[in-house]
Amino acid sequence: MFHNGVMRYYREVLDKDGAMLFSLIDPDKLFLEKGAKVAKQSLEAGADAILVGGSIGAQGTLLDESVRMIKDAIGGTIPVVLYPGNISGLSPFADAVYFMHMLNSRDVYWLSTAQIQAAPVVARMKIEAIPTTYVIIEPGRAVGWIGNANAVPRERGDLAAACALAARYSGSKVVITDAGSGAPQPAPASLVSMVAKACGNDMMYFNAGGVRTPAQAAECIRAGAHGIHVGNAFEASSPAKIKAIAQAVKKEGRKRA
Template structure:
């Protein structure tokens, strides 16, 4: 039986009080013990949820061990961010059930979703309808997902993809510049996307932005542009002490 939409409801309720932050942990880059320690740090820094996933190297039982370790260490909901069907485990609370909207490969548009749906149901995971959009650099996610990354400067194309994701029922629209990207998603593209969503009556659709955000100033710019949530991963792995100032800047802007 599928779990009730508790995690999505939690996120929407938290958003009414302020912006959200997600800490992304890659099972291929952290041990279960390290994941637990980083999750505790993320909670203290102000994160609202832990995302677990990666584009390469995710396998069982490592994935389940990482998720279990996180859940024992902190009370934040654990949401799977799967790069493929091997990124699922019943140990988590929910999964971003995503369509990679600008992929040229039908597998990422419908094939993997059809394969994953029965597994998500049998695992009892809460599916959160999500649209994933690769922008600019794209990183490993863009390469593996065979996406055509939208050029940074084409704000109107980015916004059109966001609107399409909302129109097809996604609760979360995730704009991704890629892990370790040299530049984040442009604030101008976020602002245009938010404007179009609000005008079309999709004010509760969450715009989530990730990739290339390394300093409080950038986080603040994205918040002021209308981003509902920020995802950080690389900086957490490389220098965890930078997380709290970044989260504070995003939430207080």
């Protein structure tokens, strides 16, 4: 289904629906069968893609088996994309990988060293690499701590927008802003709006962290994001709640499709 590429699939979904919903599964938290179950529930609720990864622990045999079980559960109907927390977060069984650099990290490792080390591995695995700029927003949570991020203050949408412009001028295809897994609330709509405007038509913009309700999901899309990542909220949610969030994303997205 994705022989023409995951990015092309993304564009087709955005052309049709105006917005996307990503279900993020951390194999270190949702072990094997449980992760596959959440993936299937997410598909049935209306998710457009499954992201697999985590800040720590999502690697090696556990990651490979998780990806394979998730793909079996969803039957290849939507892509499985790696959302790696490190170079160990790669698997040849995925459809694509966000080839990310953490733009506001203080550590050169997350800016270039990890990418240099990972590039030959991605090439050998022959999975689609999606050039992605990753920007941590306060509070950042575990990913901000691990990545030694100079997190963008929530009230400084102008700084987040500057990061997006830097990504745009450097050739990224995707920008992700992330308040961190388990953040008490998502990035404010004002910040999302400024980042979306900076991305223009050149990049896709996805927002992550803190989205727990349909209203929060709708607000993020209304502010201009092309999609949202939902992880923790789906891990403990009923299929009905997952579907409600998906419907909120699509309802808001179709206003601009």
